[in-house]
Amino acid sequence: MSDGFEILEGLIRQAVIRNGVVASNIANVDTPNYKAKDVHFGNALDDAFIQLKTTHAQHLKGGNSGGSEDVTIETTEPWADKNNVELDVEVEKMTENALLFQAGVTLFSTKVKLYKNALGR
Amino acid sequence: MDSFGMFKVSASALEAQRKRMNVIASNMANVHSTRTEEGGPYKKRDIVFAAMTVESNPENMYGVKVDDVITDNTPPKMVYDPSHPDANKEGYVAMPDINIVEEMTNMMMAFRAYEASVSAFNMSKAMVEKALELGKS
Numbered sequence: 001m002s003d004g005f006e007i008l009e010g011l012i013r014q015a016v017i018r019n020g021v022v023a024s025n026i027a028n029v030d031t032p033n034y035k036a037k038d039v040h041f042g043n044a045l046d047d048a049f050i051q052l053k054t055t056h057a058q059h060l061k062g063g064n065s066g067g068s069e070d071v072t073i074e075t076t077e078p079w080a081d082k083n084n085v086e087l088d089v090e091v092e093k094m095t096e097n098a099l100l101f102q103a104g105v106t107l108f109s110t111k112v113k114l115y116k117n118a119l120g121r
Numbered sequence: 122m123d124s125f126g127m128f129k130v131s132a133s134a135l136e137a138q139r140k141r142m143n144v145i146a147s148n149m150a151n152v153h154s155t156r157t158e159e160g161g162p163y164k165k166r167d168i169v170f171a172a173m174t175v176e177s178n179p180e181n182m183y184g185v186k187v188d189d190v191i192t193d194n195t196p197p198k199m200v201y202d203p204s205h206p207d208a209n210k211e212g213y214v215a216m217p218d219i220n221i222v223e224e225m226t227n228m229m230m231a232f233r234a235y236e237a238s239v240s241a242f243n244m245s246k247a248m249v250e251k252a253l254e255l256g257k258s
Contacts, residue, residue: 012252017181019248020127023241024172024183027134029234030141031170031185039181071181087237098244105251112256 008108014039015101021071022094025085032081036074038093124249126182129175131242133184138235140187141168145228152219155207163217165193193218 018039028034078084144166151163171188195218203212 012255016124016127016248016252019245020130020182023127023130023238023245024181026234026237026241027130027137027185028170028172028183029237030230031172034172034183037181087233091237091240094241094244098248101248101251105255108255109257 004111005108008104008111011104012101012108015097015104018097019094019101022090022097025090026087026094028083029085029087029090030081030083032083034083034085035078036076036085036090037071038074040070040072124252126175127245128242130182130184131238131245133173133175133186134238135235135242137170137185137187138231138238141170141231142228142235144168144190145224145231148219149221149224149228151217152221154217155205155214162197162215163219165195165217165219167191167193 021037021039025036074084076084076086148165154163157163167190168187169189169191170185172183173186175182175184197215198218199213200216201212202208202214205214208214
């Protein structure tokens with residue numbers, strides 16, 4: 001029963017972690033030798049608790065790669081100061097991430113409402 | 122996990138960019154200064170940033186700090202102005218070698234970076250506020 005909440009909690013936690021990583025990239029937009037970092041939700045959310053059940057050999061399996069904090073270093077071509085942060089890309093990531101976070105929070109609230117309705121309150 | 126680490130990251134960036142702005146402003150203000158406390162014309166300053174780990178969350182989040190302010194030791198620009206009190210025998214004055222266009226470009230970059238960090242800060246703040254409302258309906 002509580003599975004849904006766990007998944008949403010995971011989603012929200014990942015969004016917060018990614019926001020921190022993107023904020024670091026933005027902060028270091030002019031730091032020589034700094035390399036942009038990112039967290040990959042795909043990997044992170046394929047964690048054990050979100051794996052889909054497979055009842056047939058041909059069903060697609062949810063992967064199990066990566067831990068909950070899968071930070072990767074971007075390998076795009078760096079500028080002359082050996083820094084490869086691209087501000088527009090980072091702002092785009094930040095916006096996308098905020099929407100994902102919003103989605104998580106909205107779903108969470110909806111789920112709470114659902115249980116409240118079931119309890120007749 | 123520290124939910125407030127991201128605020129520290131953005132705040133460190135705001136501080137660093139503000140210091141950069143101060144250096145740029147000094148350079149622009151002293152474009153014609155021929156006398157300084159250490160003697161000779163003003164020397165251009167440059168700022169060096171370095172990534173720093175934010176306490177309590179060392180692995181993913183990096184703030185930024187001003188690592189050093191370096192003095193540019195390129196020789197001064199000799200300008201012909203015999204009426205200037207600091208002119209030498211040939212009538213040349215040693216002026217700081219500051220390129221106003223370069224300083225303006227740096228200023229714009231500092232401003233944009235500052236702006237981006239303010240947005241990041243606001244975004245983090247909105248997220249934390251939303252998280253506090255979790256489960257309310």
